[in-house]
Amino acid sequence: IGKNGYQFFEYIDHQELGENNSLSVNKKNVNIEKDYNVLAFSSNDTLSATVIFVGYGFDISTDSLIWNDYTTVDVNGKWALILRGRPDKEKEDSPFEKYASDRYKAMLAKDQGAAGVIFVSGSAYDKNDELVKLNQKTFDVGIPVVHVTRKLGNRIISTSNKSISEIENEIIKNQKSYSFIAGANVCARTDIVKKKRNTQNIVGMIEGKHPTLKNQYIVIGAHYDHIGMGGEGTSSRMPDTLAVHNGADDNASGVAAILEIGQKFSANQPDRSIVVVAFGAEEMGLLGSKYFVNNALFPIDSISAMINIDMLGRLDNEQNLQVGGYKTSLEAESTIKQVNEEYGFNLALAPQGYGPSDHASFYGKNLPVLFFSTGPHTDYHTPNDVITKINLDGEAKASMFIYDIVSQFANMPQKLTFQEAGPAAPSSRHGEELKVRFGIMPDVSGAKNNGLEVLAVNADQPAALAGIEKGDIITAINGKTIKNIHDYMYRLQELEPGNTVSVEISRNDVTKVVLVQL
Secondary structure (H helix, E strand, O other), X not given: OOEXXXXXXXXXXXXXXXXXXXXXEOOEEOOEOOOEEEOOOOOOEEEEEEEEEXXXXXXXXXXXXXXXXXXXXXXXXXXXXXXXXXXXXXXXXXXXXXXXXXHHHHHHXXXXXXXXXXXXXXXXXXXXXXXXXXXXXXXXXXXXXXXXXXHHHHHHOHHHOOOXXXXXXXXXXXXXXXXXXXXXXXXXXXXXXXXEEEEEEEEEEEOOOOOOHHHOEEEEEEEXXXXXXXXXXXXXXXXXXXXXXXXXXXXXXXXXXXXXXXXXXXXXXXXXXXXXXXXXXXXXOOHHHHHHHHOOOOOHHHEEEEEEEOOOOOOOOOOEEEEEOOOOEOOHHHHHHHHHHHHOOEEEXXXXXXXXXXXXHHHOOOOOEEEEEOOOOOOOXXXXXXXXXXXXXXXXXXXXXXXXXXXXXXXXXXXXXXXXXXXXXXXXXXXXXXXXXXXXXXXXXXXXXXXXXXXXXXXXXXXXXXXXXXXXXXXXXXXXXXXXXXXXXXXXXXXXXXXXXXXXXXXXXXXXXXXXXX
């Protein structure tokens, strides 16, 4: 179904420098990719302003650390010149670590009123002084952000009679903030072009034999993309190694399973129709499954269940099999346990309907889901995920177990009965350790940049108690803009348990403000 079995969609493949980038210091032009570069999260903008040096660009106030680089200077409407990294580079358990990323510092500078950010690497941070490459795909922070060489940085602060590295060493030695008016005028134009490409979900259907139930569907899916050669800017767990990431378990094993199960259904036509989908762009944020549910090839409410298979190839000797989402329907648990009497798997049952794979997109539409996996391992997202480590007999057994469960779903008189299920904290590849949580499942797909969509709300958690609902778009927290998952995670880092925050949401194109007690 679809266009000869394909459902095409567009995604951002990479970002490139546009033709309209320029930078001058005191009206003297410099060269891009030699003297400076534009960061991936820079906005496309033009700014001519004086420069304020703000040390490491911190504003930290915790029980163990107070450090504010902005107290003695005013960056409003100006460039903030910021050292990359932190002043205790060698310390493993650093209190600065969560505040030290370039993006976090740029967001903070924007909150302080800076109209643009210039990053520079001290010699202690990067002896070779390499410019940051434009190798990420990310949302902009709303202001221009560039990275200059130390040589150019020294020109910008020449009136201080000190070099970048001398100031860096002084801050490291004294462990105190150091800020001043650099005085130089920097004029920059930033231009980043997002390059889009087409990819596709691959969709087939086995029509049901029942005259009316054939208009109901069970979707069996697995993502067929992986992370290519890995490297920086990917989710490889060995980012320093450029090599083919085969993805035998993640997720060739899942694709093999849906083909095997689909073939068996084609020979044993059930009452309901079976839709077999290989999803694209899962590794980029569930893009394929998100597109599928938002551009359904048949009425979305006619789906009785979605069965997701992701990493089914490493069944161990203890026969451990993970099954997620069993509480998203009233009927699934008893069916799973009854079928397992024949197979004897050691089942690890999880109730929640969301997680870091494609079933989350369907759960967000109030659809019952099940997620089957033999679990993570040390080869995950490395070049070592190879076919020789696949337990072929184990995968065949697990696939037939799934087939028998789906067969019951496909032939029962009634549709599965949906119910919400999930713990307080959503599972996400974009997650971080946070002191507070709203208790929502946020949209991590990266498909939109006009607010953060709430895909699910956990009962009795702060968001639910405040009246936030599934489908709401969070646009601000405490008056500070939220455009995407990155903004949301940054804002949460600022909050403390016990805080009451105002949250702006858009619901059916109407703006509302709710108070959330954390």
